Amino acid sequence: MPNPFDRLIEACHHDWRAYIEHEFVRRLGDGSLPEASFRHYLEQDYLFLGHFARAWALALYKSRDFDELRGAFDRLKTIVDLELGLHLDYCAQWGIDVATLDALPETRATLAYTRYVLDAGARGDLLELRVALAPCLVGYARIGKWLASRAETRLEGNPYAAWIEMYTDDAYLSAASEEEAWLDQALAEQPAKRIAELEVVFRDATRLEIDFWQMGLERHA
Ligand SMILES: Cc1ncc(C[n+]2csc(CCO)c2C)c(N)n1
Numbered sequence: 001m002p003n004p005f006d007r008l009i010e011a012c013h014h015d016w017r018a019y020i021e022h023e024f025v026r027r028l029g030d031g032s033l034p035e036a037s038f039r040h041y042l043e044q045d046y047l048f049l050g051h052f053a054r055a056w057a058l059a060l061y062k063s064r065d066f067d068e069l070r071g072a073f074d075r076l077k078t079i080v081d082l083e084l085g086l087h088l089d090y091c092a093q094w095g096i097d098v099a100t101l102d103a104l105p106e107t108r109a110t111l112a113y114t115r116y117v118l119d120a121g122a123r124g125d126l127l128e129l130r131v132a133l134a135p136c137l138v139g140y141a142r143i144g145k146w147l148a149s150r151a152e153t154r155l156e157g158n159p160y161a162a163w164i165e166m167y168t169d170d171a172y173l174s175a176a177s178e179e180e181a182w183l184d185q186a187l188a189e190q191p192a193k194r195i196a197e198l199e200v201v202f203r204d205a206t207r208l209e210i211d212f213w214q215m216g217l218e219r220h221a
Pocket residue numbers: 045048049052075078079083133135136137138140209212
């Protein structure tokens with residue numbers, strides 16, 4: 001019997017696979033992704049991270065005890081202290097400064113995904129918000145593992161190696177499994193009707209991750 005979080009994945013497994021094994025991910029892994037695609041992704045991901053930091057701040061606000069507060073606070077710190085730093089390093093390598101990033105227009109894919117998650121959090125409770133955030137946090141860990149398991153993935157000479165290494169790092173993987181454990185416990189207590197609602201939120205957020213990759217690949221606005 002799969003655990004409750006894996007059942008959310010199973011309920012949308014076609015979308016989930018399309019997200020985890022997206023062409024953008026494959027080409028990141030083998031180093032063949034065009035630089036312009038990664039640059040576009042990176043720029044939009046900077047804007048994305050700002051809104052996801054807000055979403056984890058909303059999770060802090062929706063917390064009911066110190067365990068929940070600490071979980072949301074740790075995620076918020078990871079974004080601000082770790083992910084943002086790597087982004088800014090990559091951007092600096094390619095001559096993109098913070099002023100340029102701050103002035104970027106958001107693409108529709110960024111707008112749709114970030115505001116969807118913030119709305120799920122505003123409307124629902126902490127669980128609904130963390131389900132909407134799960135494709136991001138748990139998804140990238142699964143992507144890291146999937147890439148690590150592929151013969152085509154190479155780190156040597158790959159311009160995206162630092163990005164792959166961030167999401168295969170132990171500290172990051174343990175944050176993702178802590179989140180999965182919290183979700184398993186919270187989901188186990190929900191009636192079938194609520195699970196069906198949460199499956200929709202999880203699937204929608206997964207589809208919006210696919211659109212985010214696609215935006216990078218096609219470099220559209
Ligand atoms: C489009 C997009 N989706 C997911 C991530 C990964 N990510 C962003 S914030 C965070 C930490 C906690 O939620 C993680 C894992 C990303 N960078 N860009």
